[in-house]
Amino acid sequence: MSTLAPSALDLEALVTDMWASFVGSPELLLPAGPPADDVALWSATVTVTGEWRGMVSVDLAEAAVLGVTRGMLGFGEDEEPDAASCTDAVGELVNVVGGNVKSLMPGPSSLSLPVVSRGAVELPSEMTEASVLHLDWCGAPVRVRVLTAHSS
Amino acid sequence: MKILVADDSRVMRQIVIRTLRQAGHGGHDIVEAENGRQAVELVQTEAPDLVLSDWNMPEMNGIDALLTLRGAGNAVPFGFVTSEGSDEMRARAEQAGAAFLIAKPFTPEAFDEALTGVGLVAS
Numbered sequence: 676m677s678t679l680a681p682s683a684l685d686l687e688a689l690v691t692d693m694w695a696s697f698v699g700s701p702e703l704l705l706p707a708g709p710p711a712d713d714v715a716l717w718s719a720t721v722t723v724t725g726e727w728r729g730m731v732s733v734d735l736a737e738a739a740v741l742g743v744t745r746g747m748l749g750f751g752e753d754e755e756p757d758a759a760s761c762t763d764a765v766g767e768l769v770n771v772v773g774g775n776v777k778s779l780m781p782g783p784s785s786l787s788l789p790v791v792s793r794g795a796v797e798l799p800s801e802m803t804e805a806s807v808l809h810l811d812w813c814g815a816p817v818r819v820r821v822l823t824a825h826s827s
Numbered sequence: 828m829k830i831l832v833a834d835d836s837r838v839m840r841q842i843v844i845r846t847l848r849q850a851g852h853g854g855h856d857i858v859e860a861e862n863g864r865q866a867v868e869l870v871q872t873e874a875p876d877l878v879l880s881d882w883n884m885p886e887m888n889g890i891d892a893l894l895t896l897r898g899a900g901n902a903v904p905f906g907f908v909t910s911e912g913s914d915e916m917r918a919r920a921e922q923a924g925a926a927f928l929i930a931k932p933f934t935p936e937a938f939d940e941a942l943t944g945v946g947l948v949a950s
Contacts, residue, residue: 696932697842747838749845763838770836770883771931774910778930782915786883788835 680805680821681779687808689775690819698746707809710816718796719765721773725784728824730802731773739815740765766791801825828947829856831875833866835884843908850935851949852942863887867895870903882909890923897924904945
């Protein structure tokens with residue numbers, strides 16, 4: 676079993692630093708419960724393959740996607756980012772989380788390019804959730820998960 | 828001075844350029860590349876004074892771009908700006924001839940330190 680994974684505390688520190696560096700919002704990320712089933716989420720994933728095998732996913736509600744993209748591009752509140760920019764921004768979020776998770780785990784390993792979906796993604800059946808971080812940003816849910824392979 | 832910023836993410840290129848400005852290096856000319864292959868071509872045509880490159884990119888990744896440049900005898904100062912900041916990646920970058928590796932997420936201070944280290948003064 677490949678159950679080694681960063682803790683939720685590791686994820687929280689990483690995501691907080693990333694938000695401060697890239698999004699630049701004075702609004703804090705707050706601990707929260709899981710997103711409600713009826714909330715439509717954008718999902719972004721990267722996979723790590725090698726000595727450690729796993730997947731990192733970042734899921735955000737549409738309002739968070741728009742806010743993050745505005746922050747990353749330096750847009751004002753009245754500017755509406757297009758879908759391509761939102762996809763790019765969310766992909767970069769998961770890329771940064773994934774790269775940092777990869778750095779915390781035993782190597783050598785390789786990081787995939789991000790895959791972004793406007794809607795829930797079907798996670799591979801061989802992956803099990805090892806760490807999860809539920810957050811709220813400006814009233815919108817943000818979820819970060821690390822999944823590991825059943826066997827390595 | 829001219830800086831080439833290579834990243835497949837347009838959003839990240841914008842953030843890198845913004846951070847350069849915040850670090851006091853906003854007066855340099857900026858050239859952008861979307862992948863390593865384009866970065867190699869632009870180094871040859873634009874002759875930048877520094878390359879800031881992502882590692883993980885489609886078409887050609889950053890380490891292969893650096894190795895291609897060094898293999899062609901090009902000694903342009905080359906630094907990585909990447910989400911992968913492990914000791915292993917830093918060692919690979921250094922062995923390939925990179926001047927530095929800035930890990931994402933980063934700060935303006937990290938940029939200033941890295942750029943000052945390769946002789947680029949604040950503009």
